[in-house]
Amino acid sequence: MKINGQKVKGVEFAFDTCHKIYVCETKDDREAAEDAGYEIYPVEAIETAYDGSCPLRFVSNWGLTKHYVRQSEHAVFEEV
Numbered sequence: 001m002k003i004n005g006q007k008v009k010g011v012e013f014a015f016d017t018c019h020k021i022y023v024c025e026t027k028d029d030r031e032a033a034e035d036a037g038y039e040i041y042p043v044e045a046i047e048t049a050y051d052g053s054c055p056l057r058f059v060s061n062w063g064l065t066k067h068y069v070r071q072s073e074h075a076v077f078e079e080v
Contacts, residue, residue, distance in 0.1 A: 001043055002078040003059055003068040008046075010061070014038035015049050019057040019071075029062035047077040 001008045010023040014033035023043065024030040030040055041049065050057060050069070059068040059075065069075040 001046070002080055003046075004073075004076055005078075006066070006068050007080065008043060008068065009066075011043050012040050013043055013046050013049070013059075014040055014062065015053075017053075019054045021046065021049060021053065021057065021059045021069075022062045023059065023066075023068070025061055025063070033062055047075075050075055050077075 008023055010025040012024045012030055014022040014024055016038060022033060024033055024040065034040060046059070050059065056071055057069070058071040060066060
């Protein structure tokens, strides 16, 4: 999958059910997200989560070193 032309590294994402969407790139990311109270979903569901989230939405990796969609920015999802 690509988001805004960037290949997504990760098979799951954490979602707060409002607007925070974080790609989990490692097992440690997933565990940290779960410990923080986030629900974990397969990356194939990320577009649906994004479409149903509030306008403040963004998509980053858990470590906040990669930003696929900055807050309130338009997102383009592509299957690879």
